[in-house]
Amino acid sequence: xxxxAPDFDVLVIGAGFSGLYALHRLRQSGFRTRVLEKAENVxxxxxxxxxxxxxxxxxxxxxxxxxxxxxxxxxxxTETMPAQPEIEAYLNFVADRLDLRRDIQFSTEVVGMxxxxxxxxxxxxTGVGESFTAPFVVAASGILSVPLEPDIPGMANFAGxxxxxxxxxxxxxxxxxxxxxxxxxxxxxxxxxxxVARDALQLSVFQRSPTYTLPWQVRPxxxxxxxxxxxxxxxxxxxxxxxxxxxARLSAFSVLLDMLASPPLKAAPREDQLRAIDENGILGALxxxxxxxxxxxxRMAAKLYGEAVARIVKDPETAASxxxxxxxxxxxxxxxxxYYQTFNRDNVTLVDLRKxxxxxxxxxxxxxxxxxxxxxxxxxxxxxxxxxGALSRIDVRGRDGRSLREFxxxxxxxxxxxxxxxxxxxxxTIQGPGGPSPSSNFVAALEQHVEWISDCLEYLRANGIxxxxxxxxxxxxxxxxxxxxxAATVLLHPSCNSWYNGGNVPGKKRMYMGYTGGIPEYRxxxxxxxxxGYTGFKLA
Ligand code: FAD
Ligand code: NAP
Numbered sequence: 001x002x003x004x005a006p007d008f009d010v011l012v013i014g015a016g017f018s019g020l021y022a023l024h025r026l027r028q029s030g031f032r033t034r035v036l037e038k039a040e041n042v043x044x045x046x047x048x049x050x051x052x053x054x055x056x057x058x059x060x061x062x063x064x065x066x067x068x069x070x071x072x073x074x075x076x077x078t079e080t081m082p083a084q085p086e087i088e089a090y091l092n093f094v095a096d097r098l099d100l101r102r103d104i105q106f107s108t109e110v111v112g113m114x115x116x117x118x119x120x121x122x123x124x125x126t127g128v129g130e131s132f133t134a135p136f137v138v139a140a141s142g143i144l145s146v147p148l149e150p151d152i153p154g155m156a157n158f159a160g161x162x163x164x165x166x167x168x169x170x171x172x173x174x175x176x177x178x179x180x181x182x183x184x185x186x187x188x189x190x191x192x193x194x195x196v197a198r199d200a201l202q203l204s205v206f207q208r209s210p211t212y213t214l215p216w217q218v219r220p221x222x223x224x225x226x227x228x229x230x231x232x233x234x235x236x237x238x239x240x241x242x243x244x245x246x247x248a249r250l251s252a253f254s255v256l257l258d259m260l261a262s263p264p265l266k267a268a269p270r271e272d273q274l275r276a277i278d279e280n281g282i283l284g285a286l287x288x289x290x291x292x293x294x295x296x297x298x299r300m301a302a303k304l305y306g307e308a309v310a311r312i313v314k315d316p317e318t319a320a321s322x323x324x325x326x327x328x329x330x331x332x333x334x335x336x337x338x339y340y341q342t343f344n345r346d347n348v349t350l351v352d353l354r355k356x357x358x359x360x361x362x363x364x365x366x367x368x369x370x371x372x373x374x375x376x377x378x379x380x381x382x383x384x385x386x387x388x389g390a391l392s393r394i395d396v397r398g399r400d401g402r403s404l405r406e407f408x409x410x411x412x413x414x415x416x417x418x419x420x421x422x423x424x425x426x427x428x429t430i431q432g433p434g435g436p437s438p439s440s441n442f443v444a445a446l447e448q449h450v451e452w453i454s455d456c457l458e459y460l461r462a463n464g465i466x467x468x469x470x471x472x473x474x475x476x477x478x479x480x481x482x483x484x485x486x487a488a489t490v491l492l493h494p495s496c497n498s499w500y501n502g503g504n505v506p507g508k509k510r511m512y513m514g515y516t517g518g519i520p521e522y523r524x525x526x527x528x529x530x531x532x533g534y535t536g537f538k539l540a
Contacts, residue, residue: 006133016044019140051165053191054084105223112395146389154360184381213336244518246444252333264290321352330496398424401426416470426470474536
């Protein structure tokens with residue numbers, strides 16, 4: 001790096017929910033900020049994941065920014081849980097309202113970042129050879145932003161159309177009259193499958209791991225309902241702020257909290273168990289407190305869940321194939337609008353990959369061990385290299401040229417508070433490993449991160465401090481603490497292969513990557529650390 005003054009005070013990578021708020025907040029604090037965004041527009045998750053059925057699992061009035069009374073009053077949500085187009089439109093509205101675009105450089109991928117210790121500044125390099133310098137970088141690059149492409153032999157040979165839910169074409173895709181195969185039955189697959197089934201001539205669902213779902217009714221707001229809520233938005237936001245998951249209204253996570261307060265399954269007589277599924281279907285099968293802590297209770301619930309599924313799915317073999325064999329709760333809960341009913345349609349077939357794994361993709365479809373499926377379209381709903389994926393795709397070089405990618409690959413996804421990594425000064429991560437996002441409303445979690453980071457930068461500026469770096473000891477203590485919170489739960493069970501623990505990515509070092517103490521407790525800890533002069537960080 002030359003002796004020239006840095007180009008900016010802060011570089012922000014990404015223009016999704018996190019990057020947009022970071023830009024606004026940092027600008028308000030008087031920092032010269034530039035956002036570098038790979039995509040051609042704002043939105044992040046909601047720019048890319050425009051597959052049919054994509055929608056949020058938190059209510060719109062809570063899955064939205066709380067920092068601006070003007071924005072929350074002016075934006076109009078039409079449904080209880082918004083679909084992708086509405087969330088994308090909302091983020092565009094925010095970008096325009098706050099005049100954010102003038103500081104965002106779109107179609108710009110950061111491919112490398114090097115910290116110059118003498119200059120105490122980062123240089124970020126882009127895919128087209130530009131470089132930008134700034135003392136600080138805020139990685140708002142998303143924790144579910146790097147699609148996981150499966151390594152299935154022959155994928156490139158398919159002569160039909162190959163699609164990823166996580167990179168759905170902007171112009172849409174007409175699946176009418178097509179023979180469609182979907183690989184993947186996580187959250188994206190469960191949302192997509194019922195919608196595709198309505199259009200496609202034939203839908204084959206290639207299922208490796210059956211999933212648990214929470215049936216859900218999404219509905220448009222009644223006339224006046226949104227206005228009534230807006231009139232007491234302050235109250236709604238206050239409740240949300242004090243809630244462990246950052247959403248006080250009904251959500252997939254609030255259902256889990258209700259389960260925690262239910263009686264234990266192991267003590268329940270058979271007639272109580274049956275009554276639970278008589279009254280509440282598959283939700284009744286899961287509504288027991290001990291299933292989070294006792295793997296045997298969890299397995300009992302899976303069996304009961306299978307009985308409830310068999311009441312919906314008419315074909316007994318298909319129903320049996322839909323029963324999960326991993327513990328409930330070790331993956332993010334999935335909301336479902338008619339998922340199991342879809343398997344009663346004449347044009348839908350479940351291909352159980354546990355019985356007959358995929359051997360290859362051919363030019364005309366998918367061949368499993370036992371049979372061939374002729375297809376016009378293959379949709380991959382195969383998930384993400386979560387939490388560490390985006391930063392590991394960038395060649396990040398910290399102190400002494402240390403590589404972040406190599407550090408995380410060899411030591412595991414370590415981070416202090418999910419905000420910073422030892423050895424990488426002046427680099428802040430929004431929703432990094434060990435933060436509360438995985439088990440909460442992401443928007444509530446990321447707002448807290450953005451605010452803590454910008455307050456920290458103001459403190460450094462006010463005190464003439466040039467570098468801040470997490471201490472390795474504090475980092476290890478934090479990760480040990482976060483892990484201890486889930487030690488007694490089924491989340492660490494070896495059969496849990498989830499993005500929560502990296503088990504969904506072949507070869508990734510396994511470690512639980514969330515913080516389950518709740519956002520208010522997390523915020524309190526972060527605030528205490530700041531008030532005490534940033535304990536666990538080295539300031540220089
Ligand atoms: P993102 O939205 O992922 O944005 C990151 C941005 O960084 C992207 O635009 C990306 O292009 C950019 N970027 C990454 N790397 C680079 C680079 N090297 N150079 C330049 N730019 C880069 N959360 C919930 O709480 N509730 C939900 O219902 C919910 N639904 C979801 C549905 C789907 C399909 C997915 C994938 C995620 C969902 N999430 C949900 C999580 C969601 O990711 C967050 O809620 C939120 O949108 C994250 O915002 P973000 O800005 O932190 O990250
Ligand atoms: P996911 O939950 O990781 O699911 C990926 C699916 O693909 C799994 O069923 C997986 O099977 C399967 N798969 C992967 N590779 C495969 C292969 N080679 N062969 C066969 N099957 C394969 O990913 P996701 O559905 O995209 O969801 C990720 C996260 O994004 C969610 O947990 C959630 O946080 C967020 N999200 C939220 C919503 C929402 O409700 N609002 C919607 C979409 C996404 P295995 O389980 O066997 O690996």
